[in-house]
């Protein structure tokens with residue numbers, strides 16, 4: 001009964017002071033717990049068109065079934081499956097850029113909301129034993145003050161009731177941002193950049209979290225290290241991926 005009254009009270013507060021979309025500032029009148037308006041949600045999320053079952057790359061043609069892309073067939077990655085909420089362009093690109101480089105950490109909430117919704121749609125989120133964020137180098141962490149991947153991972157963990165392991169996967173050396181490198185250089189750039197120093201991973205199913213997947217070299221190198229430490233499965237979720 002009490003909760004019934006509270007519900008009406010919250011609804012009245014929402015009506016008088018409607019929450020605003022954290023991306024575009026529009027008022028949100030629908031009764032939900034969202035932080036984004038419907039337009040922004042539609043704009044940042046990829047559709048359900050055919051994609052590579054392994055790396056998650058979208059195929060040009062909107063017709064046909066999911067299948068493995070040529071790259072993953074000839075050169076299978078160390079991770080089992082990677083999925084992204086949307087393409088690294090437009091509104092999503094701007095939001096990630098603001099979140100990462102302009103200290104707009106309030107964006108962690110709406111971006112994690114997008115990630116949680118799309119993630120639950122594409123991956124067996126309840127089956128993971130642990131969530132691990134892609135780490136930053138300690139120097140970069142000090143410069144930025146936060147690890148955006150960890151902020152996302154913590155929110156996913158809260159929603160899905162899966163523990164986050166932080167600081168066990170480490171970045172040993174500073175690497176150049178993958179976005180400024182050509183494809184060939186990316187793999188070399190991250191080779192040997194990560195180490196795992198924690199509890200044994202025997203048989204663990206792991207979900208790696210990052211903000212952007214460029215060529216996949218970074219998460220691939222993380223997955224290689226986790227599998228060397230006996231992880232059974234490593235899936236990857238990112239907010240965005242480069243088309």
Ligand SMILES: [Zn+2]
Pocket residue numbers: 021022023024025026036037038039040041
């Ligand atoms: Zn909006």
Ligand SMILES: [Zn+2]
Pocket residue numbers: 052053054055056057068069070071072073
């Ligand atoms: Zn692929």
